[in-house]
Amino acid sequence: MANLNQPPSRVTPNLLHILNAFTDSSNTIINSIVELNSNTINKYELITETGHLKLDRVGYSSLAYPFAYGCIPRTWDEDGDPLDVEIVGVTEPLIPGSIVEARIIGVMKFDDGGEVDDKVIAVLADDKRMDHISSYEDLGDHWLKETKYYWEHYKDLKKPGTCTVNGFFGIEEAVKVIKDCEERYKKEIDPKLVN
Template identity: 45%
Template sequence: MAPAVEAVEKKTSSALKAPALNERILSSMSRRSVAAHPWHDLEIGPGAPTIFNCVIEIPRGSKVKYELDKKTGLIKVDRVLYSSVVYPHNYGFIPRTLCEDSDPLDVLVIMQEPVIPGCFLRAKAIGLMPMIDQGEADDKIIAVCADDPEYKHYNDIKELPPHRLAEIRRFFEDCILFFL
């Protein structure tokens, strides 16, 4: 009589099991999932324009130029720099903005550490580096990380040590020559 009880328990437990892996994969492919787009869906932040969110595309010290793929919202490799030029600070964009080049507004964020591409952080603008790219304005906001104790007290680009300002200026000058 005991085997009959086991058979009933097996039938009941198999009826409650989750669908097989292949069925779950196929059903997930038929559903449309929507991921947040960092340019359009991320809020600029409640403290804007003083403190604003920005998405980092390129970490400090990188020779890889990443950029936002406008269609998917993913960060893609654009190219690898082949000279000794590296990004002196984290580089990205301000969400929900638009520059004359039809891209979001670029921002160079001065902070102690590199951060991973695709993350966002709070920044404070301290200056502007006006630039022209292929005949169109492509200004760069110079900012500090609002949550970095070493840099958050800066309010103006003129407060930066002269060597830091020269480093940033030289990077953009080299990039203009490099990317032509």
Template identity: 30%
Template sequence: MEPVTVIVESPRGANHKFNYEPKENRFKLAKILPAGMVFPFDFGFIPGTKGGDGDPLDVVVISEITGFPGCAMDCRIIGALKAEQTERDGKTTRNDRFLAVPVVSQLFAEVTSILHLSEAVMNQIEHFFKNYNDQAGKKFEVLSRINEEDAFKLIK
């Protein structure tokens, strides 16, 4: 499958969330995470896409490096978490999380499918997003894990 470009919003290890503001053409601090909570991997989006929540599709970048807000990476999609997010007002929308690996990664060069990630890594990613949303008074529910082919179809 062809690579997709991912733009990093919040880097791995950050305890704060940035959002890209397209109208202002800049990144803006959106929130500070509770003490001890950090992004487990780089978190960003695929430009030119639109998810069920109206924002570009969300991507978790599995890599040995840490990017920075605005860093563009060509990545291969390895799968996704199909998920629903319920807002504080009770409105529920699809808000999937795509999983990707930079094409230049050496440590994860052999990872081409979500099945290549350990159950521990998958659980950490899922629990991060559940806790992250709980802190904001929202609910995040993983509906299923899907393979790279099905994830790529959702992007297209």
């Protein structure tokens, strides 16, 4: 059984507030809380106060997520949510609500209706099939086009033209984004935690 080094409790621990963003000092592996798998149109989101998953919305079109998706613990993005992570190349469905270690390969800068909503790009840390992927660029032009298309059109039936991908960037920029979101979490969320 996995151990989070927490005392027994009748209350489910909120992984968002217990786990660190980075798993090691090299800042290349992150903890990720899985919210949904690829090929789904339903959007589940972590309830930040309790750590439970909630169906946030049913997709407005048949455009499905092209990657597994989740969030990074102890981070807070400018949109008022934990920093998002796209986990690419997943061959078996992940269990929503589970924790996976993911290796950072880049970041996608994203504007969602005027809000900064960046997405870290990662692969499962222990997936040997992904060892040849060291950067988002290794995913190829088609993956970049597909991902850009998804994000710029997934809200077209609700609010057309409100989402813009502002580019893909490397690991160094991804680490900077994560650290900035860690600092924002420390300032905005840590003081509000009860225990």
